[in-house]
Amino acid sequence: xxxxxxxxxxxxxxxxxxxxxxxxxxxxxxxxxxxxxxxxxxxxxxxxxxxxxxxxxxxxxxxxxxxxxxxxxxxxxxxxxxxxxxxxxxxxxxxxxxxxxxxxxxxxxxxxxxxxxxxxxxxxxxxxxxxxxxxxxxxxxxxxxxxxxxxxxxxxxxxxxxxxxxxxxxxxxxxxxxxxxxxxxxxxxxxxxxxxxxxxxxxxxxxxxxxxxxxxxxxxxxxxxxxxxxxxxxxxxxxxxxxxxxxxxxxxxxxxxxxxxxxxxxxxxxxxxxxxxxxxxxxxxxxxxxxxxxxxxxxxxxxxxxxxxxxxxxxxxxxxxxxxxxxxxxxxxxxxxxxxxxxxxxxxxxxxxxxxxxxxxxxxxxxxxxxxxxxxxxxxxxxxxxxxxxxxxxxxxxxxxxxxxxxxxxxxxxxxxxxxxxxxxxxxxxxxxxxxxxxxxxx
Amino acid sequence: xxxxxxxxxxxxxxxxxxxxxxxxxxxxxxxxxxxxxxxxxxxxxxxxxxxxxxxxxxxxxxxxxxxxxxxxxxxxxxxxxxxxxxxxxxxxxxxxxxxxxxxxxxxxxxxxxxxxxxxxxxxxxxxxxxxxxxxxxxxxxxxxxxxxxxxxxxxxxxxxxxxxxxxxxxxxxxxxxxxxxxxxxxxxxxxxxxxxxxxxxxxxxxxxxxxxxxxxxxxxxxxxxxxxxxxxxxxxxxxxxxxxxxxxxxxxxxxxxxxxxxxxxxxxxxxxxxxxxxxxxxxxxxxxxxxxxxxxxxxxxxxxxxxxxxxxxxxxxxxxxxxxxxxxxxxxxxxxxxxxxxxxxxxxxxxxxxxxxxxxxxxxxxxxxxxxxxxxxxxxxxxxxxxxxxxxxxxxxxxxxxxxxxxxxxxxxxxxxxxxxxxxxxxxxxxxxxxxxxxxxxx
Numbered sequence: 094x095x096x097x098x099x100x101x102x103x104x105x106x107x108x109x110x111x112x113x114x115x116x117x118x119x120x121x122x123x124x125x126x127x128x129x130x131x132x133x134x135x136x137x138x139x140x141x142x143x144x145x146x147x148x149x150x151x152x153x154x155x156x157x158x159x160x161x162x163x164x165x166x167x168x169x170x171x172x173x174x175x176x177x178x179x180x181x182x183x184x185x186x187x188x189x190x191x192x193x194x195x196x197x198x199x200x201x202x203x204x205x206x207x208x209x210x211x212x213x214x215x216x217x218x219x220x221x222x223x224x225x226x227x228x229x230x231x232x233x234x235x236x237x238x239x240x241x242x243x244x245x246x247x248x249x250x251x252x253x254x255x256x257x258x259x260x261x262x263x264x265x266x267x268x269x270x271x272x273x274x275x276x277x278x279x280x281x282x283x284x285x286x287x288x289x290x291x292x293x294x295x296x297x298x299x300x301x302x303x304x305x306x307x308x309x310x311x312x313x314x315x316x317x318x319x320x321x322x323x324x325x326x327x328x329x330x331x332x333x334x335x336x337x338x339x340x341x342x343x344x345x346x347x348x349x350x351x352x353x354x355x356x357x358x359x360x361x362x363x364x365x366x367x368x369x370x371x372x373x374x375x376x377x378x379x380x381x382x383x384x385x386x387x388x389x390x391x392x393x394x395x396x397x398x399x400x401x402x403x404x405x406x407x408x409x410x411x412x413x414x415x416x417x418x419x420x421x422x423x424x425x426x427x428x429x430x431x432x433x434x435x436x437x438x439x440x441x442x443x444x445x446x447x448x449x450x451x452x453x454x455x456x457x458x459x460x461x462x463x464x465x466x467x468x469x470x471x472x473x474x475x476x477x478x479x480x481x482x483x484x485x486x487x488x489x490x491x492x493x494x495x496x497x498x499x500x501x502x503x504x505x506x507x508x509x510x511x512x513x514x515x516x517x518x519x520x521x522x523x524x525x526x527x528x529x530x531x532x533x534x535x536x
Numbered sequence: 537x538x539x540x541x542x543x544x545x546x547x548x549x550x551x552x553x554x555x556x557x558x559x560x561x562x563x564x565x566x567x568x569x570x571x572x573x574x575x576x577x578x579x580x581x582x583x584x585x586x587x588x589x590x591x592x593x594x595x596x597x598x599x600x601x602x603x604x605x606x607x608x609x610x611x612x613x614x615x616x617x618x619x620x621x622x623x624x625x626x627x628x629x630x631x632x633x634x635x636x637x638x639x640x641x642x643x644x645x646x647x648x649x650x651x652x653x654x655x656x657x658x659x660x661x662x663x664x665x666x667x668x669x670x671x672x673x674x675x676x677x678x679x680x681x682x683x684x685x686x687x688x689x690x691x692x693x694x695x696x697x698x699x700x701x702x703x704x705x706x707x708x709x710x711x712x713x714x715x716x717x718x719x720x721x722x723x724x725x726x727x728x729x730x731x732x733x734x735x736x737x738x739x740x741x742x743x744x745x746x747x748x749x750x751x752x753x754x755x756x757x758x759x760x761x762x763x764x765x766x767x768x769x770x771x772x773x774x775x776x777x778x779x780x781x782x783x784x785x786x787x788x789x790x791x792x793x794x795x796x797x798x799x800x801x802x803x804x805x806x807x808x809x810x811x812x813x814x815x816x817x818x819x820x821x822x823x824x825x826x827x828x829x830x831x832x833x834x835x836x837x838x839x840x841x842x843x844x845x846x847x848x849x850x851x852x853x854x855x856x857x858x859x860x861x862x863x864x865x866x867x868x869x870x871x872x873x874x875x876x877x878x879x880x881x882x883x884x885x886x887x888x889x890x891x892x893x894x895x896x897x898x899x900x901x902x903x904x905x906x907x908x909x910x911x912x913x914x915x916x917x918x919x920x921x922x923x924x925x926x927x928x929x930x931x932x933x934x935x936x937x938x939x940x941x942x943x944x945x946x947x948x949x950x951x952x953x954x955x956x957x958x959x960x961x962x963x964x965x966x967x968x969x970x971x972x973x974x975x976x977x978x979x
Contacts, residue, residue: 103694142961161602166959168734181690198694232962247624251546251641291611495957506938514938516609518585519675
């Protein structure tokens with residue numbers, strides 16, 4: 094019998110306060126950065142060894158960017174930061190009374206804990222939809238989605254049955270927020286510029302791209318103008334937008350909408366919502382709407398002195414402008430992360446804490462070539478200039494100089510060539526659609 | 537019960553001769569290219585939707601290049617070529633008497649068939665080694681290898697047991713050909729330039745990179761000078777080169793060498809050989825040494841008029857300079873591919889066939905920064921200039937202009953930053969090393 098060696102996190106005791114950050118998303122990164130140079134040990138736990146720039150996942154899924162351009166290894170980002178420790182592992186449980194966390198690689202004590210575990214896809218209890226739909230929260234999801242889109246077209250060539258062919262060529266996106274709008278736009282550009290050359294055997298007029306939104310308008314988080322203009326852009330590009338329509342069911346083939354309408358597609362991309370992804374152990378009473386952790390104005394989880402939660406996983410009560418919590422986007426997470434780093438220093442130095450106020454820098458979404466919508470407070474504009482602004486802001490926000498450079502080149506390339514060079518199926522066999530799956534789901 | 541629809545290859549009958557090419561490697565691509573503009577239907581079958589530039593897989597495995605830079609979608613390459621058809625599928629069986637192939641997506645008739653299925657890793661009957669070792673024949677292999685290398689270092693942090701730590705930090709490469717030499721060099725550069733910053737907690741002097749070669753020298757396919765210089769380069773870089781040593785067994789932990797020596801490593805990369813990968817159905821009497829198909833001087837599989845085999849899967853007898861067949865490398869495959877395209881045209885136009893003669897353009901291998909060895913016939917040189925030549929030749933050979941540009945930028949980046957930005961674990965959970973696997977394989 095093999096002798097089992099217990100693995101442990103083996104994080105050295107430096108005799109300094111230990112601050113553990115769970116999750117290296119937008120918020121977590123800012124906490125780690127903000128603590129640079131401070132006399133504390135900073136430990137980052139993440140399931141992945143890299144930060145993912147989620148706003149551009151849709152471009153990976155639609156072959157516009159290679160995966161590596163939008164991710165950055167944590168050890169590269171913080172390799173030079175003194176007393177920084179990274180551990181690849183999943184945090185399973187928090188024991189607040191012992192100041193201790195349990196992880197997939199062992200347990201470890203903390204002095205201060207920052208929960209920055211972000212969000213997961215919210216299927217609102219539609220279990221069958223959750224099983225059958227594609228979602229897009231990490232780089233593996235995005236790559237799988239890219240594989241699936243291309244594979245479906247390869248399979249569409251093989252059938253003469255119009256319904257089966259359409260089920261493979263039609264794509265349904267659920268959720269009219271930025272992700273849904275951007276995906277619909279990107280798929281339409283593939284349909285227009287790339288697929289006709291690639292699939293001369295297919296009649297591309299048969300391809301329909303549906304965007305389904307439960308509310309009466311697109312881009313609910315933005316101004317009415319932005320929503321209207323996005324609708325106009327998408328409709329002109331040929332996207333079939335279904336407003337006031339919710340998905341009732343999806344079995345991998347047939348989509349039932351609340352309007353009574355029925356769509357047929359083997360690809361349903363779920364971009365209809367997210368929910369907080371809290372860690373076990375803080376107590377279910379701390380979890381509030383959106384599955385988020387209730388935090389005070391210093392981002393402390395209610396009831397604890399040394400446990401913070403930031404970003405998508407946190408819901409700060411008392412901000413009158415945002416009674417339902419701050420938007421689950423990068424900027425609140427980043428701003429909270431920066432402040433939490435400062436406040437942890439304040440705590441250690443026995444200084445007073447500073448409360449959080451959200452500075453809304455505005456929001457934007459791109460629809461396609463030369464088409465974007467931007468809200469900057471009262472300044473709102475749409476079209477080509479908005480598109481430049483969108484590109485500039487996203488380029489500058491990308492983590493890592495190399496990623497900026499390579500993404501810039503990719504975008505230039507795509508713009509001038511009208512091409513998307515990353516239309517690759519790089520996957521495992523288990524993802525293949527087999528003959529039996531190419532079957533009508535009819536009795 | 538669902539109604540099953542039989543899928544078929546659905547390749548349109550154009551009333552022209554149909555030439556089917558199995559495999560889009562270096563040889564297959566040249567056949568397809570060579571038939572452009574000719575009045576024939578060209579059908580390419582491949583398991584992947586992209587060509588893979590295999591000579592640079594080792595750079596993907598060692599975080600030097602992103603995956604997408606060394607692959608090119610077939611539909612992008614040949615989207616503009618009239619009467620070209622691509623089918624994503626695996627050819628299962630050839631029925632020569634019916635001029636018919638059976639594939640994973642149905643059957644189809646051919647007039648001319650070109651088998652360009654390349655090679656697979658040869659473990660020389662060592663089944664346990666085959667199960668435990670990593671190999672590197674496609675992009676998924678290379679990505680898995682990259683994941684494994686990085687993951688092992690993440691796990692090495694977690695143990696205090698020196699033997700377990702060494703088993704995670706020591707890497708063993710088997711095979712002293714170009715792939716083995718290039719891998720050993722690239723891993724050594726990671727060890728020197730990247731890992732010390734990333735893993736400050738690990739003592740990098742503990743990391744040993746072993747290169748095991750059964751023959752008395754490295755780079756057997758090249759000149760003695762090249763082999764000696766490569767040995768010198770690697771030894772100076774700290775690689776432990778074991779010559780005259782064959783692997784007898786590997787259980788995932790302990791490597792037994794024929795010299796009696798024992799090495800401990802959880803990562804054994806097998807680059808010790810390849811064998812032909814013929815398709816079923818041509819008859820086992822056609823298969824000769826190296827599992828390759830016996831072909832005549834026109835690359836026709838012996839006994840058939842309209843079935844050709846080229847590249848790694850073909851062994852041409854009668855070339856006095858190469859009594860054991862041409863080297864299993866890109867140039868013979870490409871040259872044979874070009875000639876087979878011409879000879880198929882000749883057959884259709886009832887012109888005489890031209891026999892193949894291999895033009896040996898020389899060979900080269902890179903060891904690391906400013907270090908390569910080049911043989912161009914009698915002109916042999918090593919060192920920095922050789923390294924420039926190696927880079928130039930590989931850059932120019934890369935398929936697709938975009939890949940050339942992006943690879944060039946990546947190399948410049950790596951050169952000036954001493955960095956490797958793609959050190960990412962992008963994989964599935966099933967690849968994780970779990971606690972139990974972190975166990976000594978001792979009784």
